[in-house]
Amino acid sequence: MIPKVRKAVFPAAGLGTRFLPATKAMPKEMLPLVDKPLIQYCVEEAMHSGIQDIIIVTGRGKSSIEDHFDVSFELEQLLESKNKTDMLSMVRSISDMIDVCYIRQKEALGLGHAVLRAKDLVGNEPFATVLSDDVIASDVPCIRQLLDIYEYYGASVVALMEVPPDQISSYGVVDAEPVSHNGNEHRVFRIRNMVEKPKPSDAPSNLAIIGRYILTPEIFTCIESIEPGAGGELQLTDALKYMLRSRPIYGLKFDGKRYDAGDKLGFLKATVEFALNRHDMGDAFRTYLKGLTL
Ligand code: G1P
Secondary structure: OOOOOOOOEEEEEOOOOHHOOOOOOOOOOHEOOOOOOOOHHHHHHHOOOOOOOEEEEEOOOOOOHHHOOOOHHHHHHHHHHHHOOOHHHHHHHHHHHEEEEEEEEOOOHHHHHHHHHHHHHHHOEEEEEOOOOOOEEEOOOOHEEEEEEHHHHHHHHEEEEEEEEHHHHHHHHEEEEEEOEEOOOOOOEEEEEEOOOOOHHHOOOOOEEEEEEEEOOOHHHHHHEEEEEEEOOOOOHHHHHHHHOOOOOEEOOOOOEEEOOOOOHHHHHHHHHHHHHHOOHHHHHHHHHHOOOO
């Protein structure tokens, strides 16, 4: 029997240097796309994928994330007294959404290190890992798509996307062979090797890892076994590569559109597209954009 994935780890202790000065005193995970913080989109994706427990790995200056998922007593009282029932239920739904627990990563020593901080809270069971700067719009939540592959093979799965050569050095990149899965030859891969942030000339393919992972619990000993890699940090990609020595790992070219919302241009693209898709303001925003001289 393949164990069920119940928990998701959200590393959120990074310094957000790509988005300075906005992130000097504000966590990048709290940057809003239209009116909802990046991390809430990702928590909702996990929930809609059937995940029950959220573990957020935070650092200094990240308390607004905890406040966001907590009850806001004063705000609720105010909205109640003014009879703003819609807003009240929206605000309540965030704190009612899911059980969240927090663990601190005291130093930003890398993604692998952040995931390792969650070891005791995760225990000996498989879990999802979600990077909130990667916001993914899709019909079936991306985590759900990965879970379907995990539930079939019982092995770790990473989300994959083709990226252009001039961007490949920003990612973990895989060497992988397609496997026939439900008659579909082009979406599921068995991974042979992977490398974190390769030079374009060293990249084994154009398939990059995107911030969604299903990890079996052996990943923790793998992280403990590796040395710091790219950028002097403990890299999750290196731990996965270590795990490949003893276990298979799969990759899924997911259906959906991914926005790199931790990057200023990616964030703007996401903002525009999410606003255009909103029932309450999409039409007005479209009219506004059409009126611009571009
Ligand atoms: C992280 C991972 C990298 C992955 C990327 C996806 O890098 O280390 O393997 O491709 O997320 O967004 P970061 O963007 O934190 O440098």
